[in-house]
Amino acid sequence: MEKITTFTSRVAPLPIDNIDTDQIIPARFLKTTSKIGLGDQLFCDWRYDANGNPNPDFLLNQPQGKAAQVLLAGDNFGCGSSREHAPWALTQYGFKAVISTSFADIFKGNSLKNALLPIVVPHDVSAKLFATLKAEPAATVTISLADQTVTLPDGSKVEFPIDPFYKDCLLEGVDELGYILKQEPAIAAYEASRPLTVNTLA
């Protein structure tokens, strides 16, 4: 996996709570057998009208949305379906981080496996950032994973939590499956210690 370093970017604000993964990438695009090409379908039903033309009112069709590598969204982002196609679509579009007041569990886990940072900030910080972006759409934030901070447009720094294990994986580009497979002796010992529960091949 690609290592994450400190970066500065404009921010795309999507002030809606409970954005579910069916909105991020509608189910009809899940028939694919690859991970590629999902960026064009990100937020498809909000982004395009019935004839497939870009909806000018939608953020990703405006300069602010096109230039941003950071998405700012309302509470409980990524709820619903477990589809990893959601972080695939977001990263292929060009997003490196999503800022919200909370994330759904499975989405957060999926994001951390795809170098997409789920950044949780307090409500007042989120509200302030939405307000700043309304006044100055070109405002930028700087995100440092190593320091676990977001530097807001006014220069103030906010810390964000991240599981230390996933922080290391993202900073070092550690491969999670490789880490698991190194524990083969423990896995084999565990298997030997208990009887078979079910046999699907029977």
Next chain:
Amino acid sequence: MASPHIAARPRTIIEKVWDNHIVSERPGAPALIYIDLHLVHEVTSPQAFAGLRERGLKVRRPDLTIATTDHSIPTHDRNLPIVDTIAAVQIEQLQKNCADFGIPLFGPHSDKQGIVHVIGPEQGFTQPGMTVVCGDSHTATHGAFGALAFGIGTSQVEHVLASGCLLQARSQTYEVRVEGALRPGVGAKDVILNLISRIGIGGGTGCVIEYSGSTIRSLSMEERMTVCNMSIEGGARAGLIAPDETTYEYLAGRPYAPKGAEWDKAVSLWRQLPTDEGAAYDKQIFIDAAALEPMITFGTNPGMGISVTAAVPDPDSLADPLERDSLSKALRYMDLPAGKPLLGHAVNVVFIGSCTNSRISDLRAAAALLKGRKVSPNVRLMVVPGSQIVKRQAQEEGLDRIFKDAGAEWREAGCSMCIAMNGDQLKPGEYSVSTSNRNFEGRQGKGGRTFLASPLTAAATAITGVVTDVRTMMN
């Protein structure tokens, strides 16, 4: 095996199952837990198998893995070709992956094919005390058996295929206690829709729910599955119910359940699973079952639910600006006025199916109401059994005749209009009453509008053509 210092403290069933599955626990890292059963379907697995091929890895435990085709497979006659070539390729890919990696598959023509969360319990794959995963957020369905069942992403599908294990942080515990007798016309679906309307769709984030109390104990296994199924709609990682005699009765004699002496041994272990007296939960909520009414959703997430007789809430009554905007946006999408009940609202489609409500008891409940009645000429009623086995059972009982005589479509097993990626979908602007679990924008077809409800409410609505309180049609 649990170490003595852990056993000394009273534990919830959630902690017991978790402790039983820890392979390793290192400081500063999530625990590595062992997975007893891995369910696979066509949509979330292709990229995981591709990952295995890239690394030259095998599937560690094909004997703990089972695959089916459910999401993108059409529910029309299985002898017809799949016209959607992309879906056809995905299904072929699953067949190839299962053949290459030695995984048993209930494919399109299997007489055991069905929705992944219907076939697991039906075959006896799902058992108490297990850890179960699937690349699907409704995996919590299997929690009805006292299993710890998580939905996972495709990267994790690859991890479990390769290692039999999952890296996972310990969850918080959340007790949902439901006490009292449900009134006529009110069922398991209403219990769970009510819970989600109270805690909100993020209310269970970070938690595993244990459903307890006299109401839960009195539910059948199929009703328990309906409740556990929608745990994710409350944001929970999983939801479960401690096993009891109802559980053992359901499981006994299922094809893949233990037999003979093995069965007795298993039951004696399962009896140790229920939560110890005095065990503490991180969170708790109490629901009075006797006060519940049939529920229906009006908005674009499953937390936007009300009693079927209640009025749609008014965004102006909300103080938080973001919450107000979210509700306004939902009502705009649904094209509904605030402050009025949904009762009497015309619908175009009624969908009875999905992993929430496509089991035999759901079909029986709907058929009982439809018997001798006709579906409104303005409504398309689709009845989609959860599996081929449910389908055959329903036909043996003559339920298919009741549905067809009433004017309903009787289809092949699959996810169907729950997810609208298989040809079954609403047209833009259409309204449905659906027994599935999600009413997100476009979930049942681009521009489609979904009211979630129970099979009884769905059947009543199909007959009248408008959102109906089923209690007005019951004797």
